[in-house]
Amino acid sequence: MRFIIVAGTPSSGKTSVMVHTIGHLLENGVSVAACKIDCLETSDDERYRRLNIPVAVGLSDYICPDHFYVANLEEVEHWAKEQEVEVLVLETAGLCHRCAPAVFDCLSICVIDNLIGMETPKKVGPMLSTADIIVITKGDIVSQAEREVFRYKVELVNPQARILDINGLTGQGALKLKNEILNSKQLDTISGKELRYSMPAAVCSYCAGETIIGKSYQMGNVKKVDFGRLD
């Protein structure tokens, strides 16, 4: 089975891109299952279900969605193997810029859009810099010049990745992503594989449900702003 991990900034079009790409895979007779990890609620699973493929949803609820994601990789793989599919698409929540769900030996896709701003690729960090494939969306509504500059800014952060322009609305460009998936390596099992970048560390009292603001309510791994360093 091929284990495909999809990350990306919020509203960049992760689901739209993958729905078009899975459509092409299905046309080629390749069986696919999709799993969506989200926080409190999601309706992305509905869009995957319309493709008539096995779909699972994992809601992290009060836990950091990326920690939740890592802790469930074996379970998600087990589920997909039960569905006897050739490709598993695991779409992550895509929330904070510290998120970095890429795993060695899994094809890792990061979806970002032309509207997030020229300086944002730098801020997106490991989610972008550790991806094998970067999909850039929403190119149909900005100028050619901005598309080229944005792409360059992305290349600066991740010079190794393959960069694909895909229109999430029409699916234009998704054929190339399908081919990348078909050309990616099979994975025996995700157990024992390694994250390409560590998860954000977070074990403080707020992680455990604290809601009151103030020093005396804070325990555990708490980091404070260093006001001595003025930029």
Add this chain to the structure above:
Amino acid sequence: MIKNISIIGGLDKSGCPEKILRLDITAGEVLAVVGPTGSGKTQLISDIEQYADGETLTGRSILINDRPMAQNSRNYDLRYLVAEVSQNMNFIIDTSIEEFLLMHTQVRAIENPQQTIAEVLSITNELSGEPVLSTDNLTRLSGGQSRALMVADVALISNAPIVLIDEIENAGIDRLKALEILSGKGKVVLVVSHDPTLMLMGKQRIVMKNGGMDKLYQTSLKEKEILQDLLETENQIDYLRNHFRDGKCVEK
């Protein structure tokens, strides 16, 4: 260098072979793509953009200098094959024209940025009805000014060999001159439009129907005469627009 692009026909929406089996476009020429909504114009463009090799919905193949993608992928930087200018595109960066153009020239590794930027501005002003300054903010440009700047940038900085013009408005930009500048730079120019003036600006015109290439015309002499009439009418409308905007009236 790209000398010519060929589209080898595939299948229409009913699965029948396209009537036009092969369409050749030479660098420096303008091809108009026409047909009702849903007739397959976008897919045709999409096939060219993707350098299709029989795998897209239509089964078309695109040849560049008579070679399919498999033989050419090393020769061209496919990232910059097609540049696009459309009515739906806007500048979104909150910065001055000059600063942005400088950024773009750096990205494209252009040797003489200041000179190129000056040329881009001069072409922009040649095309645009309303003057544009290098200090103007990108996001505050009018539709015509934006399109003029996009065309000038594509002509001098983007450097993609194929340019797609997807329906540009006639207000505030000299479209005929825009196409002349682009084709003068040796680009293959594709124009998708529902506007008769733009349609007749092409040397050839491909008519799309039911997803397939249905008819191919060379713009006739008679049609070129009609184009001149249309341009004159547009000039008159332009004149009246400025006349009334400047607070004048027409005597009884």
